[in-house]
Amino acid sequence: MSKMINVENVAKHFTLHNQASMTIPVFEGISFFLNQGECVALTGESGSGKSTFMRMLYANYICNKGSIHIRHNDELVDIVKADPHQILDVRKRTLGYVSQFLRVIPRVPTIEIVAEPLIALGQDKEQAITKAQDILARLRIPERLWSLSPLTFSGGEQQRVNIARGFIADYPILLLDEPTASLDAVNRQTVLDLIEQAKERGCAILGIFHDQEAREAVCSRTFDVTQFQSV
């Protein structure tokens, strides 16, 4: 089984220059790996740095020490040292990320937002739109909303748009930040099914699940970040 993510001895702190240059340590000495086809749950109490760690894997946050290798086009790329072009390419082809926030340009229809990752990969626009329709229908976003911007949607609907966008492109690696957080039971089950399907095709998944039942249903092991918290 090949390692899709390999983290070695990573440290993170925030320095707040405008607040007396206070340094906030987050964690130190994290080593972690994620294999192809497995789903691992990131655990730890609120504020322990789960989302921070996930954002570091996505290169959204800078890493102060260590290395984070991502398997990209059959090569290991250290995204701590990679230039912006490489990082954008890793995100485009390899690494999907479902965050808790939806950030989109106002006015752009939901269907286009969901289809965008496929179009960026060079897929035919019509095919991409068809696939977007399928996944939106599966996640029970009513068809009359597809042509509207998701900015006016409810929290749960926005969450599902984010999920649709994350799962549409069959990325080899997925990072999921509370994918089932504001969903009802039926939609929650759909997301868990999507995760199972992604695992079957070999996708490596790292998720934050507050919902213990969901966690136990899809994850084969847990990784607790609390043990690496800096004092």
Added chain:
Amino acid sequence: MTSSNQTLSPEQTLLSVKDLTMMYGSRIGCQNISFDLRPGEVLGIVGESGSGKSTLLNCISAQLKPTFGSVSYHTRHDGSQDLFADMSEPERRFLMRTDWAFVHQNPRDGLRMGVSAGANIGERLMAVGWRHYGNIRDTATDWLGKVEISTERLDDLPSTFSGGMQQRLQIARNLVTAPRLVFMDEPTGGLDVSVQAKLLDLLRGLVQNLGLSVVIVTHDLAVARLLSHRLMVMKNGHVVESGLTDQVLDDPQDPYTQLLVSSILQS
């Protein structure tokens, strides 16, 4: 429309800026600035008024000759050329009319207010050799539609347009010749937010569909986040931080960037 960057692969450099410095007497406009821009890439430049953003934009778009440093552009026929060392004034002007476009903050600086909307678009086509009146008019009509201005307004003067419409007309006038590189100076400044959203959506679509490379100067971090791949933060004529847009905005390292990001009002 076919991609206008046929001669360059995505990994090559379209515009290369090295150690660029612009002095106004003993005052610094901008200092020691270096960056590369690739085909299809959008680079945002943010910073407060007086930080040197516009000076830099004017230097790299050949409107201002820098005191030191070089700006090289990968031309269609002769490969990489230094704008100031290798090219003559007429060659630079030709580039500005054809391969490049400049979108000003104030549409009145980029439009000819005394001629019709259609003529504003047609003028750039004629500058690159179009002569058939019917074709020019059809293309102008087509572009009015693309920027969501009613084609009935083709023969109206831009002075009868609203600010948002004037800005969209300026964009149509600039993009009609299928440029490869577009410079934008606060393109959404001075517009109310609903018009801004419309313009952002339009710009994003055009950038994606035409494969444009863009250097966009803005003080609006939300605009920078939604449009640009990479970001440079300027202060007092220097680049204090640069990198991947979301990294710079979400995990800023420099004290000034932190101040800038934390000063945004939440709505």
